[in-house]
Amino acid sequence: MSRSRKLHRLSNPDTSERRAQRMLFRHLRDDTNANRGRMAKRVRELQLLLEMDPVEFEGLIARLMEAMGMKVELTARSRDGGVDVRGIDTDPFRGGNVIVQVKRYRDTVTPSAVRDLYGTLQHDQAATKAVLVTTSKFGPSSHQFVSGKPITLINGAELVGLLKHHGFNEVFAAAQFGADGAEAAGAEAVGEEAAIEVAAEPARLLLHWTGEEEYDIAALVCQGNRALSDDHLVFYNNASTPDGSVRLVTGYGDANACLMVDFDALPAEADRLVVIAAADTENHPDASMAGFAGPALILEAGADQDAAIVHLADGAGTNTAMRLGRFDRDAAGDWDFTPALAGYPGGLRQAVVAYGLEVDDDEPVAAP
Template sequence: MAVWAEAQRQQQRREEAQRRAYAQAQRDQERQARDAERAMARLHRERQAAYRQQREADARRRTEELDARVAALTGLLADGCRAPAFTAAALLRPERIEEFAPGALATPVPMPDPARYQAPPGGWHLGAARRDRAQEEARARYEQDWYAAQSAEHQRQNQLAAYRRQYDQWAAGALDGIRQHNAGIEELLTGLRNGDAEAAVEYFSAALYASTAWPEGFPRRVTAAYEPTARQLVLDWELPGYAVVPETKAVRYQAGADQEKETARPAAQRRALYRDVLAQSMLLVLRDLFAADTYGALDSVALNGFVDDVDPATGRPAQVYLATVMAPRGAFDALHLDRVSAVECLTDGLRGQLAARPDQRTAVRPGRLPDDVGGAGTVVSHGGETEPDLYEMDPIAFENLIAELFRAMGMQAVTTQRSGDGGVDVDALDPDPIRGGKIVVQVKRYRNTVPPTAVRDLYGTVQSEGANKGVLVTTSRFGPGAHTFANGKPLSLIAGPELVDLLGRYGLRGRLGTPAPGTDTDPDGAPAPTASSGGTPDHNVLGMTWSGDVALDVCALVCKGTTVLSDDHFVFYNNPCTPDGSVRMLPGTAPDRAAVRVHFEGLPPDADRLVLVAAVDPQANPDADLAGFTDARIRLLDAAGEEQGQLVVSDGRRGETALVLGSFRQRAGGDWDFVIGGKGYPGGLTALVQEYGIEVA
């Protein structure tokens, strides 16, 4: 019985210990749950605080941006007066061109060292026959390398001589272009000194366009005329609209509603600031004109400031004049613009007129308009609300628009006669001392891709005209063949989207409407090239050739940036085609050792790069590298097999087994341009594709 009783007591103690342990575990679990709840609540509060701080910071940032815009408007005149004045001296280009720089061609090819071609020491035990054979092999290797080095040196000297001839020809043309440019500037200045109206309008319009005093977004549209007898410039200048003054004064975050609340700027304050901006703009125009007149061509300026609006009587677009002033030079020179009140200076100091309620388009009556001068006026227009369809624009109007664009960019530009223009639609002169000179411009109002033949014709025109540069402007786009031919030549290709962007950037009007069915024409009325006529190929063939006996695999990667779209967009011998068929491997046919067919317009929308690579075949040549990969080039063929150009790529290097030949990259206008590669990989194709985001097992 005693034993049984003791066993019962022990059992009770164990059960009691288990109950206590269970209760303690429950208390621990409840405590951990409470701690977790408190931690989550604290984290939630911290997140809420961080979110609120971020929203408050965003509201402060918006307020600071509004304050900065208002400060820029308030200090418009003061900041503009600190900007450098326009001078004709800046238009002259120094008669200095880049020196001849042959680069690597200036270094002679090193000749092999005979000391490195001695037979290896082997002792007399090798025998005389084996020693003689070893010496003969060493001598043969030396002779082979010596002849190869001599051949390479001869090739280098020929290339250097050819490059020198090209440089001399370019230098002579560049120097001649600089002298012609300077002669044109001197002719313009002579006309300005002699009171020529056209020269005066051209010079002072350029001064306004070249001014760096205006904030971004301000319009630059001018109509000007010059009266030589009164030495007076009469011009209409577009003023900024009422929206230039921010309607919002401040932004504050409301945590309760979780939204930003905008505080409106008082109407009286906004109207007063707008009148001040208009007055500052008028004074700044006068400052730019008189500061640029270092030849005494201006005794006075009649300036009218306008905004585009709608005539309430007709409902048609009209110019509403909000300010006008007749400023004599003597009166203006007596002003201290850094200390004046703009509104009082314009209305009282210069006795000009400024609309009392410009926000409501209350007009003033101009004293004199450019049309009042007569036939001496020259009109240069910028801006406007209605954007004409470039496809439907009159051919002559389209050429005038392109000439206007070049003038807005600070150049002298005129359209040529319709006949006997030698393939030139616009003659331009860039005053920039580095990139400037004579520019010939051709315009192609196409809807389909411009063929490479048009680019070749432009290059011939550049050479025959002795121009520094040629520009081909189109409403369409260019194919890889066009960019291939233009690569390395003084040619610029401006596709339709780039043209629209340039027009908008310089305040001009133009849009690319929806192409209409039917026959397309260029500005001269000739039918535009179509796919059926061979003008726009459905695809291109990239034929690759190189010197050397090493077996290579040529591959292509369809990428966005430096990342391949997917494993299926890595085209090689085991995956010869992309899923959409836009890129396909082809067997190489003489003279090409490999080929890739590419339909550029059929590439995926998110693809902006086609990368071409070459790698040593590890099965055919396991111990080879790319040291013998030389004279490599890519032939660009159209769908009919006609060669459109050749692309030179980098030679291989010792120790590397894979090489990026180059990549076709999509430009902003949708065209594809070639960029040479040259990066090598000792780790072969595996290392190369891993860098482009392909996982190799």
């Protein structure tokens, strides 16, 4: 079977196959008790981080960075412009010198703290990017400020997820139990510790493929078949939507690419999220999707939930970008995933035009 025929067959699955795929990626709403239980556990997990000694907490962040493949140096306290940890990301494509500031906050981090870190980054001759890590969360204005800047914001829920993802589960062992050693009750725990602001835990959308070729992952936040705006295209030159609901991230060593998606925080008018893979034709003009073999999308909806996986068709040498599928919001507010494969000979640029965004040059765009 040729790749083009395989692509066509998988883009038009039969009814039973489509139903299975949609159910696999369905976001089911939690019932009240289950949601309270998860909320209570997250409050207890963040409480453990808040109770850590400041030096111990900074050391934990440094060990997390090392587990993510970085070379790390803890800075002398109060002597490095508010920088707590310095790291060197050795990734040949996305690496650089990273400065990290950690804030063990209960309340939302103020935008001024984010702006101060950006000022530190601008005056640091060695640093190429900055990361602000907190046990609480960030507001929309902070996400808007860092859009297009080399700054990453990691909230409490994401920090817990990263720590668990990289094997630091022992940090949260006590969160499973109450003071008497018995498993803590959900509603009571939430009531006792509700002072902690718990950020929503975003889903991790991981993209895997085999082979040595490099591909980019992109996402379009849409209303129907039209992107909301230029800023709602997330790709290598725009790593986040203005509100931070969709972000392109690194640090997941077992994935070729990763998107963080907070489905609950997507704009109210958005009812579709389109996922695209693209070859790097800017740096490699002869690149194509031919090496995009054995691709799979994995949805990790939360640290305590089972992952869902769907296998997709191989890419074709006639295309330089490929739509992998889309999430659609139904009338009840749930999100369903549909593998909707399509090839784009004109690359990511052609896919962008197909969803209503304009391009700067006058080159013709081929039909998909």
